[in-house]
Amino acid sequence: MDMINKFYSTAVQTVSTLSGVLPGNNVTREYEVLEQVCTAGVGLMWKVYNGYKKSTKQEVSVFVFEKKSLERWSKDDRETMLETLRRGVQQLTKIRHPHVLTVQHPLEESRDSLAFATEPVFASLANVVGDNVRSEKKLYDVEIRHGLLQLFDGLQFLHQDAKIVHRNISAETIVINKNRSWKLFGFDFCIANQPATDGTPNWPFREYTTSLHVLAQPSLEYTAPEVALNSINTPDSDLFSLGVLIFTIYSGKPLKMFGSDYSGFRRYANDLNQRKYPPMNAVPGELTESLKALLHPSAGLRPKLHELKQIAYFQDVGVKTLSYLDSLYQWDNLQKSKFYKGLPQIIPTLPHRVNLHSILPYLVKEFVNSPMIPFVLPNVLLIAEMSSQREYCDHILPHLKPIFKLTDPIQILLIFMQKMDLLLKLTPAEEVKQSVLPLLYRSLECDMPQIQDLCLAVLPTFSTLIDYNAMKNSVLPRIKKLCLQSSNVSVKVNCLISIGKLLENLDKWLVLDEILPFLQQIQSREPAIIMGIIGIYKIAMTNTKLGITKDVMAHKCIPYLVPLSVENGLTIAQFNTIIGLIKEMLGRVEQEQREKLQQLSTIQRDNKPKDASEILANELDTSSALSPTGGANNGNKINDDMFSGFTVGQPKAGNAAPIAPVKAKEQLKITHNTMSAQSAGRPDILSSMMQSNLTGLGATAVTSPTSAPAPMQINNGWHSANPLVMNHQLASPQASNNNFSSLDNLDPFGGGTGVTATAKPNNTNGANTYTLQQPTVNYIYPAGYSLNSIQQHQQQQQQQHLLGKPSQAPTLQPQTQPLLPTDNQNLNALSQQDILNFLN
Numbered sequence: 001m002d003m004i005n006k007f008y009s010t011a012v013q014t015v016s017t018l019s020g021v022l023p024g025n026n027v028t029r030e031y032e033v034l035e036q037v038c039t040a041g042v043g044l045m046w047k048v049y050n051g052y053k054k055s056t057k058q059e060v061s062v063f064v065f066e067k068k069s070l071e072r073w074s075k076d077d078r079e080t081m082l083e084t085l086r087r088g089v090q091q092l093t094k095i096r097h098p099h100v101l102t103v104q105h106p107l108e109e110s111r112d113s114l115a116f117a118t119e120p121v122f123a124s125l126a127n128v129v130g131d132n133v134r135s136e137k138k139l140y141d142v143e144i145r146h147g148l149l150q151l152f153d154g155l156q157f158l159h160q161d162a163k164i165v166h167r168n169i170s171a172e173t174i175v176i177n178k179n180r181s182w183k184l185f186g187f188d189f190c191i192a193n194q195p196a197t198d199g200t201p202n203w204p205f206r207e208y209t210t211s212l213h214v215l216a217q218p219s220l221e222y223t224a225p226e227v228a229l230n231s232i233n234t235p236d237s238d239l240f241s242l243g244v245l246i247f248t249i250y251s252g253k254p255l256k257m258f259g260s261d262y263s264g265f266r267r268y269a270n271d272l273n274q275r276k277y278p279p280m281n282a283v284p285g286e287l288t289e290s291l292k293a294l295l296h297p298s299a300g301l302r303p304k305l306h307e308l309k310q311i312a313y314f315q316d317v318g319v320k321t322l323s324y325l326d327s328l329y330q331w332d333n334l335q336k337s338k339f340y341k342g343l344p345q346i347i348p349t350l351p352h353r354v355n356l357h358s359i360l361p362y363l364v365k366e367f368v369n370s371p372m373i374p375f376v377l378p379n380v381l382l383i384a385e386m387s388s389q390r391e392y393c394d395h396i397l398p399h400l401k402p403i404f405k406l407t408d409p410i411q412i413l414l415i416f417m418q419k420m421d422l423l424l425k426l427t428p429a430e431e432v433k434q435s436v437l438p439l440l441y442r443s444l445e446c447d448m449p450q451i452q453d454l455c456l457a458v459l460p461t462f463s464t465l466i467d468y469n470a471m472k473n474s475v476l477p478r479i480k481k482l483c484l485q486s487s488n489v490s491v492k493v494n495c496l497i498s499i500g501k502l503l504e505n506l507d508k509w510l511v512l513d514e515i516l517p518f519l520q521q522i523q524s525r526e527p528a529i530i531m532g533i534i535g536i537y538k539i540a541m542t543n544t545k546l547g548i549t550k551d552v553m554a555h556k557c558i559p560y561l562v563p564l565s566v567e568n569g570l571t572i573a574q575f576n577t578i579i580g581l582i583k584e585m586l587g588r589v590e591q592e593q594r595e596k597l598q599q600l601s602t603i604q605r606d607n608k609p610k611d612a613s614e615i616l617a618n619e620l621d622t623s624s625a626l627s628p629t630g631g632a633n634n635g636n637k638i639n640d641d642m643f644s645g646f647t648v649g650q651p652k653a654g655n656a657a658p659i660a661p662v663k664a665k666e667q668l669k670i671t672h673n674t675m676s677a678q679s680a681g682r683p684d685i686l687s688s689m690m691q692s693n694l695t696g697l698g699a700t701a702v703t704s705p706t707s708a709p710a711p712m713q714i715n716n717g718w719h720s721a722n723p724l725v726m727n728h729q730l731a732s733p734q735a736s737n738n739n740f741s742s743l744d745n746l747d748p749f750g751g752g753t754g755v756t757a758t759a760k761p762n763n764t765n766g767a768n769t770y771t772l773q774q775p776t777v778n779y780i781y782p783a784g785y786s787l788n789s790i791q792q793h794q795q796q797q798q799q800q801h802l803l804g805k806p807s808q809a810p811t812l813q814p815q816t817q818p819l820l821p822t823d824n825q826n827l828n829a830l831s832q833q834d835i836l837n838f839l840n
Contacts, residue, residue, distance in 0.1 A: 030105065032052055034052075040127075042186060053104075060119065061119065064114070064115045065115070089116055091190055095164075099182065102118060103117070125172075143180060147176070151184070155239075156306070169242055170186070170221070170241065170245065189217070205231050208223075221254040228269050239294055239303075242294060246291055250284075252282075255268075272297045275297075286311070286312045318349065337375045340375035360383050360396070387426075401431075404436065405438070413451050414450065424458075432462060433465065449490065456491070456497070471506070480495075489526055492524060503540060516548075520560050530567060558585050561582050565582065
């Protein structure tokens with residue numbers, strides 16, 4: 001927060017300062033002025049601000065001189081100084097050279113200020129020299145060497161071509177622009193050549209006077225001794241100033257400070273004639289001799305500029321590289337290509353600031369030359385690799401955006417694909433969507449397999465930056481088209497691998513609708529392609545987010561995969577992989593289908609009405625729970641036998657009726673007994689069913705105890721509610737008012753067809769005995785009883801009856817094997833009407 005407040009206060013202060021200085025100045029009409037970056041000029045009186053042109057957004061620097069800084073000067077000095085500043089800017093505007101500061105807008109004057117606009121400026125040399133300079137502005141040795149060579153070129157142009165003597169070479173009048181090039185500035189005291197009558201060059205002499213303000217005259221610290229001793233001005237005087245500048249750069253201050261002491265300066269000039277130099281320990285050894293030569297008191301003995309360029313101090317590889325870049329516009333494409341090919345070996349040896357601000361600007365200028373882009377682009381990306389994201393976004397990305405749209409030469413796409421990881425790391429997400437993704441689309445559509453492979457390899461690395469619509473409508477269709485149309489196996493395999501890596505970022509329905517049907521369209525059967533297909537299926541099946549459904553596996557996947565397993569080119573490991581996947585799918589289908597069917601069965605069983613077997617089982621369980629002893633009824637143990645209510649046995653002797661010999665059929669004796677105490681507490685289900693069958697019969701003849709029994713007539717309209725009896729074969733009893741509560745002596749296994757009934761009194765037992773001829777009835781017998789044994793016993797009874805021997809009624813006994821749980825299956829065969837009657 002403190003930093004933000006500091007920035008805010010600085011911005012407010014800058015705006016307030018400019019609002020008081022620049023209003024009324026025409027520079028503000030065309031340029032937007034921002035923060036101050038440095039100072040320059042005589043006495044560092046020019047304040048330099050960053051800015052840009054309002055119409056074109058072109059970056060500039062605005063130089064502003066505030067007239068209020070001269071308020072303490074005398075009127076004459078003030079007017080002289082203003083005139084000197086005006087003349088210097090006007091002279092600067094006329095000169096055009098790579099190493100002279102370029103003016104973008106001429107000088108504009110208002111009541112409060114002087115202002116003009118130039119190319120972007122980093123600082124003046126006075127701002128970056130000395131012990132108090134911040135580390136980020138401190139010059140590297142290679143920058144100093146290259147900057148001095150640039151000054152040599154600028155001065156050489158002034159002396160030989162423009163015929164101008166600068167007269168004020170100093171740290172304040174050397175400006176470093178945004179690209180770290182050193183530029184000549186401060187032409188306030190320059191003198192142009194005025195040739196003599198014989199044509200020899202002549203520069204008029206202007207003597208130093210103490211009557212003027214010190215800032216209105218050239219600085220004595222950088223003035224050559226011949227000016228004071230011989231009263232002459234020549235280009236060699238600028239060489240002396242250049243020597244003092246070199247000493248100042250390394251030592252942090254000039255040879256000697258004079259201020260306005262002109263007499264002290266004259267004494268020092270005499271000392272120089274005796275070759276008395278200050279210590280030069282800070283100056284590099286390879287430059288010391290040349291520096292002393294530049295400071296020679298005799299102007300004619302100073303070395304020439306072209307000679308200084310050849311000394312060992314300037315033969316550094318980095319210096320030569322930067323010097324070549326300065327003259328690059330003079331070379332043809334062949335020479336440039338050779339230079340750019342060797343540049344990647346030099347860039348790592350240079351400081352990053354030099355690469356970013358001194359080399360990069362020359363490289364991006366070549367982007368307008370399409371044949372050179374493949375040679376320049378690797379160097380630009382190499383510098384980007386050593387840059388921070390902010391530096392990349394500020395200095396490199398704006399120049400790369402137009403290159404992203406190019407497809408010719410084709411090497412551009414190849415270089416970008418090789419460095420895609422770097423681009424994705426440094427480029428903001430929004431710029432990736434707008435610039436990098438279209439580049440990938442064009443790479444997928446090109447005809448070069450190498451570029452296609454690289455594009456497919458890097459595409460999954462930033463799939464999270466691709467939105468759903470772009471993935472569905474742009475990326476996947478291009479990959480599918482490339483896989484189906486390409487004749488290169490490597491491209492096909494990389495397409496499948498890329499899709500496999502993209503699956504985790506897709507949703508289930510996109511995979512089912514787009515990916516899996518696409519796999520079945522691939523006609524190639526090379527083992528590598530098959531394994532790529534298998535890999536996609538395996539990922540789609542095992543990924544919990546995707547999850548191929550059992551229906552898709554059963555109808556589409558398995559029928560497609562099985563033929564792939566028998567391809568001839570597969571190895572045993574590849575075959576095992578395919579078979580393993582098929583088995584895994586089959587296992588999934590089996591498991592999910594079984595679980596589904598079990599769930600459906602459970603739901604159906606819970607929703608459907610209970611059948612008779614379940615009702616009977618529930619009733620028997622309830623009865624068993626209510627029985628206090630769990631004993632037998634009529635001498636038989638209580639169990640789940642539905643016939644537990646029956647007692648089949650021989651009738652008592654006192655109650656037996658004579659058997660007529662004329663009868664051909666066996667007679668059954670049914671004894672109506674009172675239920676025992678043990679069975680009284682247990683509901684007799686079958687007896688209740690029989691009672692319901694016999695209740696409601698029509699009026700029948702009731703015989704007296706002495707009369708013969710009347711035969712019962714078959715009533716075809718009588719219907720049994722007993723689910724154990726087939727109703728269409730049961731004859732209705734004719735006797736009425738017979739309250740049957742049990743079927744004690746009923747033998748259902750006879751073979752008679754007629755039905756007769758007799759009633760005899762039996763006072764001994766207190767019960768009525770009825771003899772009924774067995775009707776033809778098909779019973780449903782419970783599991784666990786053997787019918788064969790009962791039929792054999794019946795045959796034995798018939799034989800004994802014919803012989804006149806008494807017969808014994810068979811007793812129903814279960815088979816020796818345990819009772820099987822098949823009662824429910826037998827009861828399920830009952831008719832629906834029987835079940836409804838029973839339930840009612």
